[in-house]
Amino acid sequence: MKWFIPDSIKAISPYVPGKPIETLEREYGITDSIKLASNENPLGPSPLAVNALRDVIGKLHRYPDGAGHQLTHRLARFLAVKPSQIVIGNGSDDILALLARVLLQPGDEVVVPHPSFLLYKATAQSASAVPVVVPLKEMNIDLEAMLERVGARTRLIFICNPNNPTGTIASRDTFESFLAALPSQVVVVVDEAYIEFVRDSNSFTGIDYLAANIAVVTLRTFSKLYGLAGLRVGYGVMPVELADMLNRVRMPFNVNTLAQVAAAAALDDFEFRERTLATVHQGLDFLYTELGRRGLRYFPTQANFFLIDVGRSADEVFEAMLRQGVIVRSMTSYGYPRFIRVNVGLPIENERFLKALDLVLKAVK
Numbered sequence: 001m002k003w004f005i006p007d008s009i010k011a012i013s014p015y016v017p018g019k020p021i022e023t024l025e026r027e028y029g030i031t032d033s034i035k036l037a038s039n040e041n042p043l044g045p046s047p048l049a050v051n052a053l054r055d056v057i058g059k060l061h062r063y064p065d066g067a068g069h070q071l072t073h074r075l076a077r078f079l080a081v082k083p084s085q086i087v088i089g090n091g092s093d094d095i096l097a098l099l100a101r102v103l104l105q106p107g108d109e110v111v112v113p114h115p116s117f118l119l120y121k122a123t124a125q126s127a128s129a130v131p132v133v134v135p136l137k138e139m140n141i142d143l144e145a146m147l148e149r150v151g152a153r154t155r156l157i158f159i160c161n162p163n164n165p166t167g168t169i170a171s172r173d174t175f176e177s178f179l180a181a182l183p184s185q186v187v188v189v190v191d192e193a194y195i196e197f198v199r200d201s202n203s204f205t206g207i208d209y210l211a212a213n214i215a216v217v218t219l220r221t222f223s224k225l226y227g228l229a230g231l232r233v234g235y236g237v238m239p240v241e242l243a244d245m246l247n248r249v250r251m252p253f254n255v256n257t258l259a260q261v262a263a264a265a266a267l268d269d270f271e272f273r274e275r276t277l278a279t280v281h282q283g284l285d286f287l288y289t290e291l292g293r294r295g296l297r298y299f300p301t302q303a304n305f306f307l308i309d310v311g312r313s314a315d316e317v318f319e320a321m322l323r324q325g326v327i328v329r330s331m332t333s334y335g336y337p338r339f340i341r342v343n344v345g346l347p348i349e350n351e352r353f354l355k356a357l358d359l360v361l362k363a364v365k
């Protein structure tokens with residue numbers, strides 16, 4: 001090639017998303033499949049969001065509000081923060097990219113947990129920064145070990161809370177000691193894509209630390225609890241000075257009109273949120289009981305998904321489940337070759353998952 005592409009870019013592993021249901025059905029010649037692989041909301045999108053979308057369709061010849069005024073102000077009230085502390089993004093993924101562009105120079109270091117969300121590492125590499133990978137400790141993000149890897153070049157630290165794919169959370173006390181020990185040039189990113197599902201009372205949110213000596217950036221999304229993954233809308237909450245910088249490099253229309261309107265409406269959809277939480281929590285308890293009865297090892301979660309140790313090749317189990325029309329995620333690419341990740345579905349989907357699993361575990365040795 002005649003172009004000069006940095007080695008750090010060539011080193012990025014392509015992100016392999018869960019394939020859309022339609023693609024898998026086409027590839028495997030199956031129909032009526034169910035997807036429990038991408039931690040989406042099994043109830044569909046928030047009905048209030050869908051209604052709001054109908055009202056705005058006739059205005060799509062206009063550019064979106066570049067400042068996202070309504071959504072930002074609605075969020076500020078909801079979170080009890082200032083609008084100037086919020087940056088909206090095309091999914092929370094977008095905020096990751098903005099953080100990299102604002103904070104990272106080639107050779108800077110980014111401390112990332114592993115296994116965790118795979119985009120953190122790619123985010124560092126996209127800015128030619130160096131990912132410093134810190135293994136989990138017994139499925140938990142190891143904040144002490146991460147602290148030990150912080151040096152003069154460290155600019156960013158990623159924490160996924162609850163962690164995808166293990167579903168574990170860090171306790172408030174652990175997080176506070178960690179913050180207190182960090183040097184002031186570091187920015188801590190707490191990715192809270194699943195925070196609303198947490199049942200453990202010992203949890204914390206990064207939003208409570210906006211006034212800390214260390215800059216804490218909290219990422220949230222409308223893709224999970226609010227059922228709007230297809231629209232792409234998320235946000236970061238951070239100190240005003242940092243939000244100002246991100247807003248300078250953000251594309252002026254990064255969040256489209258439909259996404260802004262739907263997200264603002266979904267925030268008001270109290271009924272939908274409660275129904276989603278009930279579905280997820282009851283579904284989890286049901287699956288725990290059923291897996292326990294089968295003597296299968298699983299890892300209790302604070303999110304809407306969890307890991308199951310299938311005791312054999314997760315890739316083979318994934319394939320065999322797929323042939324039964326049940327789409328789960330093999331954790332091989334995360335470094336757990338015998339684990340699958342499953343998100344809670346509707347009750348009927350959870351039943352179908354168990355039925356398929358029973359068949360598959362008899363067939364695959």
Ligand SMILES: *Cc1c(COP(=O)(O)O)cnc(C)c1O
Binds near residue numbers: 093
């Ligand atoms: C799903 C998910 C997100 C959300 O990403 P969006 O870009 O907002 O859809 C962020 N972080 C983690 C860990 C996730 O699993």
